[in-house]
Amino acid sequence: MSFIEFRNICKKYENAERNSVTNFNLDIEEKEFIAFVGPSGCGKSTTLRMVAGFEEITGGDLYIDGKRVNDTAPRDRGIAMVFQNYALYPHMTVEKNIGYGLRNMKVPEAEVKKKVDWAIRILGLEEFRTRKPKNLSGGQRQRVALGRAIVKNQKLFLMDEPLSNLDAKLRVSMRNEISKLHRELGTTTIYVTHDQVEAMTMADRIVIMKDGVIQQAGAPMELYDHPVNKFVAGFIGSPQMNFYHVTVDGNELKFRDGNKIGLPDEVVSRLGGKSGQMIMGIRGEDIKLDPASQKSFEADQQKAVVENTEVMGNENNLYFTFGQSLTVARVSKYEVRLAGDEIRFVFLPNKMHFFDKDTEKSI
Ligand SMILES: Nc1ncnc2c1ncn2[C@@H]1O[C@H](COP(=O)(O)OP(=O)(O)O)[C@@H](O)[C@H]1O
Numbered sequence: 001m002s003f004i005e006f007r008n009i010c011k012k013y014e015n016a017e018r019n020s021v022t023n024f025n026l027d028i029e030e031k032e033f034i035a036f037v038g039p040s041g042c043g044k045s046t047t048l049r050m051v052a053g054f055e056e057i058t059g060g061d062l063y064i065d066g067k068r069v070n071d072t073a074p075r076d077r078g079i080a081m082v083f084q085n086y087a088l089y090p091h092m093t094v095e096k097n098i099g100y101g102l103r104n105m106k107v108p109e110a111e112v113k114k115k116v117d118w119a120i121r122i123l124g125l126e127e128f129r130t131r132k133p134k135n136l137s138g139g140q141r142q143r144v145a146l147g148r149a150i151v152k153n154q155k156l157f158l159m160d161e162p163l164s165n166l167d168a169k170l171r172v173s174m175r176n177e178i179s180k181l182h183r184e185l186g187t188t189t190i191y192v193t194h195d196q197v198e199a200m201t202m203a204d205r206i207v208i209m210k211d212g213v214i215q216q217a218g219a220p221m222e223l224y225d226h227p228v229n230k231f232v233a234g235f236i237g238s239p240q241m242n243f244y245h246v247t248v249d250g251n252e253l254k255f256r257d258g259n260k261i262g263l264p265d266e267v268v269s270r271l272g273g274k275s276g277q278m279i280m281g282i283r284g285e286d287i288k289l290d291p292a293s294q295k296s297f298e299a300d301q302q303k304a305v306v307e308n309t310e311v312m313g314n315e316n317n318l319y320f321t322f323g324q325s326l327t328v329a330r331v332s333k334y335e336v337r338l339a340g341d342e343i344r345f346v347f348l349p350n351k352m353h354f355f356d357k358d359t360e361k362s363i
Protein backbone atom coordinates (compact mmCIF):
# COMPACT_ATOMS: atom_id res chain seq x y z
CA MET A 1 0.00 0.00 0.00
CA SER A 2 1.29 3.41 -0.92
CA PHE A 3 0.64 6.57 1.04
CA ILE A 4 -1.47 8.06 -1.74
CA GLU A 5 -3.12 5.96 -4.41
CA PHE A 6 -4.85 7.41 -7.44
CA ARG A 7 -6.97 4.75 -9.13
CA ASN A 8 -8.38 5.74 -12.52
CA ILE A 9 -9.20 9.21 -11.26
CA CYS A 10 -11.31 11.19 -13.73
CA LYS A 11 -12.77 14.65 -13.65
CA LYS A 12 -15.49 15.99 -15.87
CA TYR A 13 -16.68 19.44 -14.90
CA GLU A 14 -20.40 20.02 -15.16
CA ASN A 15 -21.25 21.38 -18.62
CA ALA A 16 -17.78 20.51 -19.88
CA GLU A 17 -17.70 18.56 -23.10
CA ARG A 18 -14.82 16.34 -22.14
CA ASN A 19 -12.80 15.20 -19.16
CA SER A 20 -10.27 17.57 -17.65
CA VAL A 21 -8.49 14.57 -16.11
CA THR A 22 -8.70 11.04 -17.50
CA ASN A 23 -7.67 7.76 -15.87
CA PHE A 24 -5.04 9.26 -13.63
CA ASN A 25 -3.15 6.40 -11.96
CA LEU A 26 -0.31 7.02 -9.55
CA ASP A 27 1.16 5.78 -6.28
CA ILE A 28 2.96 8.21 -4.03
CA GLU A 29 5.13 6.99 -1.18
CA GLU A 30 5.48 8.66 2.18
CA LYS A 31 8.03 11.51 2.22
CA GLU A 32 8.14 11.78 -1.56
CA PHE A 33 8.27 15.17 -3.24
CA ILE A 34 6.20 14.82 -6.40
CA ALA A 35 5.87 17.51 -9.06
CA PHE A 36 2.90 17.63 -11.43
CA VAL A 37 4.11 19.46 -14.50
CA GLY A 38 2.66 20.25 -17.90
CA PRO A 39 1.38 23.13 -20.01
CA SER A 40 -1.40 25.40 -18.84
CA GLY A 41 -4.79 23.67 -18.86
CA CYS A 42 -3.44 20.10 -18.73
CA GLY A 43 -5.27 19.31 -15.48
CA LYS A 44 -2.63 19.81 -12.79
CA SER A 45 -4.68 22.07 -10.51
CA THR A 46 -7.82 20.02 -11.06
CA THR A 47 -5.99 16.89 -9.92
CA LEU A 48 -4.50 18.64 -6.90
CA ARG A 49 -7.89 20.10 -5.95
CA MET A 50 -9.42 16.62 -6.07
CA VAL A 51 -6.75 15.47 -3.61
CA ALA A 52 -7.55 18.45 -1.38
CA GLY A 53 -11.27 17.76 -1.61
CA PHE A 54 -12.14 21.09 -3.23
CA GLU A 55 -13.29 19.40 -6.42
CA GLU A 56 -15.52 16.39 -6.63
CA ILE A 57 -13.91 13.27 -8.08
CA THR A 58 -16.21 12.20 -10.92
CA GLY A 59 -14.60 8.81 -11.55
CA GLY A 60 -12.17 6.46 -9.83
CA ASP A 61 -10.94 6.12 -6.27
CA LEU A 62 -8.50 8.12 -4.21
CA TYR A 63 -6.81 6.66 -1.15
CA ILE A 64 -4.79 8.59 1.42
CA ASP A 65 -3.04 6.50 4.03
CA GLY A 66 -5.14 3.47 3.20
CA LYS A 67 -8.47 5.25 3.45
CA ARG A 68 -10.75 5.97 0.50
CA VAL A 69 -11.26 9.72 0.71
CA ASN A 70 -13.52 10.47 -2.28
CA ASP A 71 -16.27 11.58 0.09
CA THR A 72 -14.10 12.90 2.94
CA ALA A 73 -14.36 16.61 3.75
CA PRO A 74 -11.20 18.66 3.02
CA ARG A 75 -10.51 19.39 6.69
CA ASP A 76 -10.51 15.67 7.47
CA ARG A 77 -7.96 14.70 4.81
CA GLY A 78 -4.86 15.76 6.77
CA ILE A 79 -3.58 18.23 4.21
CA ALA A 80 -2.08 21.72 4.20
CA MET A 81 -2.08 23.83 1.05
CA VAL A 82 -0.04 26.67 -0.38
CA PHE A 83 -1.32 28.49 -3.47
CA GLN A 84 0.00 31.02 -5.91
CA ASN A 85 -2.47 33.59 -4.65
CA TYR A 86 -2.03 33.04 -0.94
CA ALA A 87 -3.88 35.77 0.90
CA LEU A 88 -2.22 36.87 4.11
CA TYR A 89 -4.34 38.87 6.54
CA PRO A 90 -3.13 42.43 5.95
CA HIS A 91 -3.89 43.68 9.47
CA MET A 92 -2.05 40.81 11.19
CA THR A 93 1.66 40.54 11.95
CA VAL A 94 3.77 37.69 10.63
CA GLU A 95 3.39 35.70 13.84
CA LYS A 96 -0.37 36.29 13.97
CA ASN A 97 -0.74 35.23 10.36
CA ILE A 98 1.22 32.04 10.93
CA GLY A 99 -0.70 31.15 14.09
CA TYR A 100 -4.15 32.11 12.79
CA GLY A 101 -5.17 28.68 11.54
CA LEU A 102 -4.14 27.01 14.78
CA ARG A 103 -5.96 29.56 16.96
CA ASN A 104 -8.98 29.09 14.74
CA MET A 105 -8.80 25.37 15.45
CA LYS A 106 -8.76 26.19 19.19
CA VAL A 107 -5.27 24.82 19.72
CA PRO A 108 -4.07 25.83 23.23
CA GLU A 109 -2.18 29.14 23.20
CA ALA A 110 1.09 27.71 24.59
CA GLU A 111 1.11 25.14 21.82
CA VAL A 112 0.38 27.79 19.17
CA LYS A 113 3.27 29.90 20.41
CA LYS A 114 5.65 26.97 20.33
CA LYS A 115 4.67 26.03 16.81
CA VAL A 116 4.80 29.60 15.53
CA ASP A 117 8.25 30.11 17.07
CA TRP A 118 9.43 26.91 15.41
CA ALA A 119 8.07 27.94 12.00
CA ILE A 120 9.53 31.43 12.27
CA ARG A 121 12.93 29.98 13.09
CA ILE A 122 12.88 27.34 10.38
CA LEU A 123 11.83 29.89 7.76
CA GLY A 124 14.30 32.56 8.89
CA LEU A 125 11.58 35.10 9.69
CA GLU A 126 12.87 36.15 13.14
CA GLU A 127 13.51 39.79 12.20
CA PHE A 128 10.10 40.15 10.66
CA ARG A 129 7.86 38.53 13.21
CA THR A 130 6.05 41.72 14.21
CA ARG A 131 5.81 43.17 10.70
CA LYS A 132 2.63 43.31 8.68
CA PRO A 133 2.45 41.87 5.15
CA LYS A 134 2.66 45.25 3.40
CA ASN A 135 6.12 45.75 4.92
CA LEU A 136 7.44 42.43 3.64
CA SER A 137 9.04 41.51 0.33
CA GLY A 138 7.36 39.00 -1.97
CA GLY A 139 9.70 36.24 -0.83
CA GLN A 140 9.09 36.97 2.84
CA ARG A 141 5.34 36.88 2.26
CA GLN A 142 5.66 33.58 0.52
CA ARG A 143 7.59 32.25 3.50
CA VAL A 144 4.79 33.37 5.81
CA ALA A 145 2.34 31.45 3.61
CA LEU A 146 4.59 28.39 3.95
CA GLY A 147 4.71 28.98 7.71
CA ARG A 148 0.93 28.87 7.90
CA ALA A 149 1.00 25.52 6.15
CA ILE A 150 3.80 23.87 8.14
CA VAL A 151 2.48 24.74 11.63
CA LYS A 152 -0.61 22.68 10.92
CA ASN A 153 1.58 19.62 11.14
CA GLN A 154 -0.35 17.77 8.46
CA LYS A 155 0.81 14.65 6.70
CA LEU A 156 0.51 16.01 3.17
CA PHE A 157 1.46 19.34 1.58
CA LEU A 158 -0.21 20.44 -1.60
CA MET A 159 1.36 23.38 -3.42
CA ASP A 160 -0.11 24.95 -6.54
CA GLU A 161 2.40 27.15 -8.40
CA PRO A 162 3.47 28.75 -5.11
CA LEU A 163 6.35 30.68 -6.69
CA SER A 164 4.68 32.01 -9.83
CA ASN A 165 4.23 35.52 -8.44
CA LEU A 166 7.88 35.96 -7.54
CA ASP A 167 10.63 37.40 -9.73
CA ALA A 168 13.15 35.04 -11.30
CA LYS A 169 15.89 35.43 -8.71
CA LEU A 170 13.55 34.99 -5.80
CA ARG A 171 12.04 31.92 -7.40
CA VAL A 172 15.45 30.29 -7.43
CA SER A 173 16.08 31.01 -3.77
CA MET A 174 12.57 29.97 -2.68
CA ARG A 175 12.96 26.80 -4.71
CA ASN A 176 15.96 25.96 -2.55
CA GLU A 177 14.12 26.88 0.63
CA ILE A 178 11.18 24.65 -0.16
CA SER A 179 13.54 21.77 -0.96
CA LYS A 180 15.39 22.35 2.30
CA LEU A 181 12.13 22.49 4.21
CA HIS A 182 11.10 19.21 2.65
CA ARG A 183 14.39 17.59 3.63
CA GLU A 184 13.96 18.78 7.21
CA LEU A 185 10.29 17.96 7.67
CA GLY A 186 10.00 14.98 5.34
CA THR A 187 6.35 15.78 4.68
CA THR A 188 4.92 14.14 1.56
CA THR A 189 4.45 16.92 -0.97
CA ILE A 190 2.64 17.34 -4.27
CA TYR A 191 3.90 20.41 -6.06
CA VAL A 192 2.14 21.75 -9.15
CA THR A 193 4.08 23.83 -11.64
CA HIS A 194 4.13 24.62 -15.35
CA ASP A 195 7.86 25.26 -15.03
CA GLN A 196 9.91 22.20 -15.92
CA VAL A 197 12.97 23.71 -14.23
CA GLU A 198 11.17 23.79 -10.88
CA ALA A 199 10.01 20.23 -11.39
CA MET A 200 13.48 19.03 -12.41
CA THR A 201 15.31 20.75 -9.55
CA MET A 202 12.90 20.02 -6.70
CA ALA A 203 11.10 16.75 -7.26
CA ASP A 204 11.99 13.16 -6.39
CA ARG A 205 9.61 12.19 -9.16
CA ILE A 206 7.91 14.16 -11.89
CA VAL A 207 4.48 13.42 -13.29
CA ILE A 208 4.15 15.06 -16.66
CA MET A 209 0.64 15.63 -17.99
CA LYS A 210 -0.94 16.64 -21.27
CA ASP A 211 -4.66 17.10 -21.96
CA GLY A 212 -5.58 15.54 -18.61
CA VAL A 213 -3.56 12.40 -19.18
CA ILE A 214 -0.30 11.34 -17.53
CA GLN A 215 2.38 11.02 -20.19
CA GLN A 216 5.16 9.76 -17.96
CA ALA A 217 6.08 9.54 -14.29
CA GLY A 218 9.65 9.11 -13.14
CA ALA A 219 12.78 10.60 -11.64
CA PRO A 220 13.88 13.85 -13.30
CA MET A 221 16.86 12.36 -15.15
CA GLU A 222 14.81 9.36 -16.21
CA LEU A 223 12.42 11.70 -18.02
CA TYR A 224 15.31 13.71 -19.41
CA ASP A 225 17.25 10.73 -20.73
CA HIS A 226 14.43 8.33 -21.52
CA PRO A 227 11.33 10.28 -22.54
CA VAL A 228 8.52 7.96 -23.63
CA ASN A 229 7.34 10.28 -26.38
CA LYS A 230 8.14 13.46 -28.28
CA PHE A 231 5.95 15.57 -26.02
CA VAL A 232 7.93 14.64 -22.89
CA ALA A 233 11.21 14.99 -24.79
CA GLY A 234 10.25 18.50 -25.87
CA PHE A 235 8.78 19.63 -22.56
CA ILE A 236 11.65 18.59 -20.30
CA GLY A 237 14.91 20.44 -20.85
CA SER A 238 15.85 23.95 -21.91
CA PRO A 239 16.64 24.83 -24.62
CA GLN A 240 14.17 22.40 -26.15
CA MET A 241 15.34 19.19 -27.77
CA ASN A 242 15.96 19.56 -31.53
CA PHE A 243 13.68 17.49 -33.77
CA TYR A 244 14.21 16.43 -37.39
CA HIS A 245 12.20 14.54 -39.97
CA VAL A 246 14.65 11.86 -41.05
CA THR A 247 14.81 8.66 -43.00
CA VAL A 248 16.71 5.70 -41.61
CA ASP A 249 18.06 3.30 -44.19
CA GLY A 250 20.35 0.65 -42.73
CA ASN A 251 23.26 2.50 -41.14
CA GLU A 252 22.38 5.73 -42.86
CA LEU A 253 20.41 8.61 -41.42
CA LYS A 254 19.17 11.05 -44.03
CA PHE A 255 17.91 14.54 -43.29
CA ARG A 256 15.32 16.38 -45.39
CA ASP A 257 17.98 18.69 -46.82
CA GLY A 258 19.91 15.68 -48.14
CA ASN A 259 22.60 15.65 -45.45
CA LYS A 260 23.58 12.21 -44.25
CA ILE A 261 25.05 10.78 -41.07
CA GLY A 262 26.33 7.26 -40.44
CA LEU A 263 24.68 5.42 -37.58
CA PRO A 264 26.79 3.08 -35.44
CA ASP A 265 25.54 -0.51 -35.21
CA GLU A 266 24.47 -0.05 -31.60
CA VAL A 267 22.10 2.74 -32.62
CA VAL A 268 20.71 0.68 -35.48
CA SER A 269 20.14 -2.26 -33.15
CA ARG A 270 18.43 0.06 -30.67
CA LEU A 271 15.95 0.80 -33.46
CA GLY A 272 15.15 -2.92 -33.52
CA GLY A 273 14.88 -3.22 -37.26
CA LYS A 274 12.72 -0.10 -37.69
CA SER A 275 13.62 1.98 -40.71
CA GLY A 276 12.09 4.54 -43.02
CA GLN A 277 10.68 7.89 -42.02
CA MET A 278 10.80 8.86 -38.37
CA ILE A 279 11.56 11.78 -36.11
CA MET A 280 15.02 12.13 -34.66
CA GLY A 281 15.56 14.22 -31.54
CA ILE A 282 18.81 15.39 -30.04
CA ARG A 283 19.54 17.76 -27.19
CA GLY A 284 21.58 20.88 -27.77
CA GLU A 285 24.41 19.66 -25.55
CA ASP A 286 24.80 16.58 -27.75
CA ILE A 287 25.60 18.62 -30.84
CA LYS A 288 29.31 19.17 -30.48
CA LEU A 289 31.71 21.79 -31.76
CA ASP A 290 34.72 20.89 -29.61
CA PRO A 291 37.84 19.50 -31.34
CA ALA A 292 37.81 16.10 -29.58
CA SER A 293 34.22 15.27 -30.58
CA GLN A 294 34.83 16.59 -34.11
CA LYS A 295 37.74 14.22 -34.43
CA SER A 296 35.80 11.20 -33.10
CA PHE A 297 33.04 11.68 -35.65
CA GLU A 298 35.09 13.31 -38.40
CA ALA A 299 33.44 11.39 -41.22
CA ASP A 300 30.03 12.78 -40.27
CA GLN A 301 31.02 16.37 -39.68
CA GLN A 302 28.34 18.85 -40.75
CA LYS A 303 28.34 22.52 -41.69
CA ALA A 304 25.95 25.37 -40.99
CA VAL A 305 25.90 29.14 -40.63
CA VAL A 306 25.05 30.57 -37.22
CA GLU A 307 21.87 32.66 -37.35
CA ASN A 308 21.66 33.80 -33.78
CA THR A 309 23.47 33.35 -30.48
CA GLU A 310 22.58 33.56 -26.82
CA VAL A 311 25.75 33.99 -24.81
CA MET A 312 25.38 33.83 -21.05
CA GLY A 313 28.89 32.65 -20.19
CA ASN A 314 28.09 29.30 -18.62
CA GLU A 315 25.25 28.63 -21.05
CA ASN A 316 25.76 29.49 -24.70
CA ASN A 317 23.31 28.67 -27.43
CA LEU A 318 24.06 28.79 -31.13
CA TYR A 319 21.04 28.77 -33.43
CA PHE A 320 21.22 27.64 -37.03
CA THR A 321 19.18 25.78 -39.60
CA PHE A 322 20.04 22.19 -40.31
CA GLY A 323 17.98 19.39 -41.85
CA GLN A 324 15.27 21.99 -42.50
CA SER A 325 14.82 22.50 -38.75
CA LEU A 326 15.86 25.33 -36.51
CA THR A 327 18.62 23.82 -34.42
CA VAL A 328 20.20 24.92 -31.18
CA ALA A 329 23.59 23.70 -30.08
CA ARG A 330 24.59 24.33 -26.50
CA VAL A 331 28.30 25.01 -26.38
CA SER A 332 30.96 25.91 -23.86
CA LYS A 333 32.39 29.42 -23.79
CA TYR A 334 35.32 28.20 -25.89
CA GLU A 335 33.08 27.39 -28.84
CA VAL A 336 30.98 30.54 -28.96
CA ARG A 337 30.58 31.80 -32.53
CA LEU A 338 28.80 34.83 -33.86
CA ALA A 339 25.84 35.19 -36.19
CA GLY A 340 27.10 34.78 -39.76
CA ASP A 341 29.98 32.48 -38.79
CA GLU A 342 30.24 29.14 -40.50
CA ILE A 343 30.50 26.30 -38.01
CA ARG A 344 31.40 22.64 -38.20
CA PHE A 345 29.76 20.29 -35.78
CA VAL A 346 28.89 16.67 -35.14
CA PHE A 347 25.90 14.89 -33.62
CA LEU A 348 26.64 12.35 -30.90
CA PRO A 349 24.85 9.42 -32.55
CA ASN A 350 24.32 7.42 -29.36
CA LYS A 351 22.52 10.41 -27.83
CA MET A 352 19.91 10.48 -30.56
CA HIS A 353 16.29 9.78 -29.72
CA PHE A 354 13.91 8.33 -32.29
CA PHE A 355 10.17 8.77 -32.39
CA ASP A 356 7.49 7.19 -34.55
CA LYS A 357 6.40 9.87 -37.00
CA ASP A 358 2.70 9.12 -36.50
CA THR A 359 2.31 8.17 -32.85
CA GLU A 360 5.32 10.26 -31.70
CA LYS A 361 6.14 7.46 -29.25
CA SER A 362 9.79 6.69 -28.55
CA ILE A 363 11.24 3.88 -30.62
N1 LIG B 1 -14.40 25.08 -12.80
C1 LIG B 1 -14.20 24.62 -14.04
N2 LIG B 1 -15.23 24.38 -14.88
C2 LIG B 1 -15.02 23.91 -16.13
N3 LIG B 1 -13.81 23.62 -16.64
C3 LIG B 1 -12.75 23.84 -15.85
C4 LIG B 1 -12.87 24.35 -14.51
N4 LIG B 1 -11.63 24.46 -13.98
C5 LIG B 1 -10.77 24.05 -14.94
N5 LIG B 1 -11.42 23.68 -16.05
C6 LIG B 1 -10.82 23.14 -17.28
O1 LIG B 1 -10.13 21.95 -16.97
C7 LIG B 1 -8.89 21.87 -17.67
C8 LIG B 1 -7.75 21.72 -16.71
O2 LIG B 1 -7.64 22.91 -15.95
P1 LIG B 1 -6.58 23.07 -14.78
O3 LIG B 1 -6.63 21.86 -13.92
O4 LIG B 1 -6.83 24.37 -14.12
O5 LIG B 1 -5.21 23.09 -15.59
P2 LIG B 1 -3.73 23.47 -15.10
O6 LIG B 1 -3.74 23.66 -13.62
O7 LIG B 1 -2.88 22.33 -15.55
O8 LIG B 1 -3.38 24.73 -15.83
C9 LIG B 1 -8.83 23.11 -18.55
O9 LIG B 1 -9.29 22.79 -19.82
C10 LIG B 1 -9.77 24.06 -17.85
O10 LIG B 1 -10.34 24.97 -18.77
Ligand SMILES: [Mg+2]
Pocket residue numbers: 044045046
Ligand atom coordinates in the same frame (compact mmCIF):
# COMPACT_ATOMS: atom_id res chain seq x y z
MG1 LIG C 1 -3.26 25.41 -12.48
